Amino acid sequence: MDIIAKKPTDTNTEKVIEIKGLNKAFGNYVVLENASLDLYKGENLVVLGKSGTGKSVLIKIIIGLLKPDSGLVNVLGNVVDEISYQELLALRLRVGFSFQNSALYDSMTVKENLEFPLVRNRKDLSKQEVNSSVEEMLDAVGLSQTINQMPSELSGGQRKRIGIARTLILRPEIMLYDEPTAGLDPITSKDINKLINDVQERYHTSAIVITHDLTCAKETGNRVAMLVDRSFERQGTFDQVFNSGDIKAQPFFDYNFIQ
Numbered sequence: 081m082d083i084i085a086k087k088p089t090d091t092n093t094e095k096v097i098e099i100k101g102l103n104k105a106f107g108n109y110v111v112l113e114n115a116s117l118d119l120y121k122g123e124n125l126v127v128l129g130k131s132g133t134g135k136s137v138l139i140k141i142i143i144g145l146l147k148p149d150s151g152l153v154n155v156l157g158n159v160v161d162e163i164s165y166q167e168l169l170a171l172r173l174r175v176g177f178s179f180q181n182s183a184l185y186d187s188m189t190v191k192e193n194l195e196f197p198l199v200r201n202r203k204d205l206s207k208q209e210v211n212s213s214v215e216e217m218l219d220a221v222g223l224s225q226t227i228n229q230m231p232s233e234l235s236g237g238q239r240k241r242i243g244i245a246r247t248l249i250l251r252p253e254i255m256l257y258d259e260p261t262a263g264l265d266p267i268t269s270k271d272i273n274k275l276i277n278d279v280q281e282r283y284h285t286s287a288i289v290i291t292h293d294l295t296c297a298k299e300t301g302n303r304v305a306m307l308v309d310r311s312f313e314r315q316g317t318f319d320q321v322f323n324s325g326d327i328k329a330q331p332f333f334d335y336n337f338i339q
Contacts, residue, residue: 085318086124086277088302094121095154096254096286097142102151104137111137113310115151119254124280124287126301128294128321133307135290139256142288143175144168156253173201176252176285180259182243184231191227194218194246201250217245220282221275237268241275248279255279255287261296273299 097119104112111134119125129135140146141153144160153160158171184193194214198205205213218224221241231239240260247255257276261269273296279285289300297304298318305315314321 085298086301088317089123092120092122095119096121096156098152098154100152102141102153103149104141104146105149110310115311117305117312119286119288121286122284123302124276124289124300126289126291126297126304127307128291128297128304129307130292134310135307136258139258139290142256143172143177173250174252175254175256176247176250178244178247178255178257178260180262182239184239184242186231190229190242193242194249197246197250213249217249220248221245237264237271240264240272244275244279248283251283253286255285257287257289259291260289261291261293269293269296276300
């Protein structure tokens, strides 16, 4: 069965992330060089690149875990490397980061894992409101039945879903997905792709999806930005990027299997 490319969103010119001329190196090793990228409100943008091309470094710069050597990184109206630490903490509550390995606490139940960010960051909520939020998020990812289970009792796909639920529970405006389908079988990967689209539609999030998986890129990305040789070589819809005849796009097809 053919994989249908996701359509672009309706034209929206409001930028929620703006990156211009970004440079980052570690010693003599240049990771990002004059990289520019925009994320528009309400869209899923896939950043597609092979392992080691700087995708995770880009995410860490966006959330202020790493400082750029030069260039502009503006997130929701904040220049990330110029704001105070307290302002950065407040910004991070508006940007949800879904880790590649789900990053669940092994000693906590699913319920306790989801409660943790709320209890830590939303002290104004009552116990009933916390419970209601947990139940809503578990329903949103289709795992209400796992509420009292431990992470060790969950499958890889279930842990991914719970990780997304825990990120989503603070209702971020932007979602950052780091390799959401890594290590998953094709059927489970397809379920995660659908969940990413469901989150966008239900919670009106904007998202950057970091991946080297072409199927994930095609199914979830309203736009695709191809990271090659330390900068963004091509940007557009999936078909615009991969039907361009650009020889730099060919290695991605050599690296993936896609129908």
